[in-house]
Amino acid sequence: xxxxxxxxxxxxxxxxxxxxxxxxxxxxxxxxxxxxxxxxxxxxxxxxxxxxxxxxxxxxxxxxxxxxxxxxxxxxxxxxxxxxxxxxxxxxxxxxxxxxxxxxxxxxxxxxxxxxxxxxxxxxxxxxxxxxxxxxxxxxxxxxxxxxxx
Amino acid sequence: xxxxxxxxxxxxxxxxxxxxxxxxxxxxxxxxxxxxxxxxxxxxxxxxxxxxxxxxxxxxxxxxxxxxxxxxxxxxxxxxxxxxxxxxxxxxxxxxxxxxxxxxxxxxxxxxxxxxxxxxxxxxxxxxxxxxxxxxxxxxxxxxxxxxxx
Numbered sequence: 001x002x003x004x005x006x007x008x009x010x011x012x013x014x015x016x017x018x019x020x021x022x023x024x025x026x027x028x029x030x031x032x033x034x035x036x037x038x039x040x041x042x043x044x045x046x047x048x049x050x051x052x053x054x055x056x057x058x059x060x061x062x063x064x065x066x067x068x069x070x071x072x073x074x075x076x077x078x079x080x081x082x083x084x085x086x087x088x089x090x091x092x093x094x095x096x097x098x099x100x101x102x103x104x105x106x107x108x109x110x111x112x113x114x115x116x117x118x119x120x121x122x123x124x125x126x127x128x129x130x131x132x133x134x135x136x137x138x139x140x141x142x143x144x145x146x147x148x149x150x
Numbered sequence: 151x152x153x154x155x156x157x158x159x160x161x162x163x164x165x166x167x168x169x170x171x172x173x174x175x176x177x178x179x180x181x182x183x184x185x186x187x188x189x190x191x192x193x194x195x196x197x198x199x200x201x202x203x204x205x206x207x208x209x210x211x212x213x214x215x216x217x218x219x220x221x222x223x224x225x226x227x228x229x230x231x232x233x234x235x236x237x238x239x240x241x242x243x244x245x246x247x248x249x250x251x252x253x254x255x256x257x258x259x260x261x262x263x264x265x266x267x268x269x270x271x272x273x274x275x276x277x278x279x280x281x282x283x284x285x286x287x288x289x290x291x292x293x294x295x296x297x298x299x300x
Contacts, residue, residue, distance in 0.1 A: 035216075036219060037228070065184050083237055087234035
């Protein structure tokens with residue numbers, strides 16, 4: 001069932017499925033988008049700030065989007081971001097981590113300029129298998145209002 | 151030459167190379183990370199908020215990281231993000247767009263808790279071939295201080 005602006009309220013929470021991160025996945029993403037030693041090669045990563053192979057923060061962010069899109073929040077018209085207020089990466093994602101995302105509605109408001117939609121602020125925490133937070137993101141979504149009955 | 155905290159000052163600017171976006175690139179990223187109709191298929195995208203195939207914002211963000219990492223700002227120890235303060239996507243990236251990134255140093259401060267490093271705030275604007283802004287990002291980088299001479 002598609003969710004409209006009227007269906008969302010502050011405090012509502014959603015939990016995603018899981019995604020198992022591999023060394024290959026970390027390296028493949030890095031080769032294309034973030035080719036730095038600590039994301040590309042176990043040996044080269046040892047002497048760096050990460051002290052071992054670590055996922056690019058953009059891989060973590062992209063995997064979080066995958067978890068959201070394939071998860072339980074089915075917004076009418078899709079998950080369309082109006083922007084991001086904040087991303088934090090309190091600890092790196094490592095090979096073998098199993099990620100999942102927990103989202104909570106922070107605010108809901110109707111648009112002043114476009115009365116057919118609103119903006120929903122969602123706080124999404126990405127966790128690993130040990131319940132450690134690997135990413136916190138606050139993002140604004142564009143959500144349509146429910147069309148009037150014909 | 152590697153750049154240390156002492157080498158950076160407010161207002162310094164950097165420009166990246168370019169990256170040509172293709173429909174295939176948009177779809178391949180979306181299949182893995184953001185499988186929604188407006189990022190996957192030209193026909194399905196027509197009736198959506200994007201009115202045509204558009205890149206995932208996370209593809210735009212990841213390509214911007216690629217432009218930064220392969221560009222002219224060579225920070226000692228690599229480009230390591232402490233977090234993102236803001237991302238805006240004022241217009242979608244379309245097939246055929248040629249992107250480049252312009253970064254400017256917003257602030258430079260030494261860490262209170264870790265005196266061997268500092269935090270540099272960088273404002274990065276991603277532009278298309280028509281000088282239209284497709285992404286604005288404000289991010290904090292961890293930058294090492296220059297080691298004392300032996």
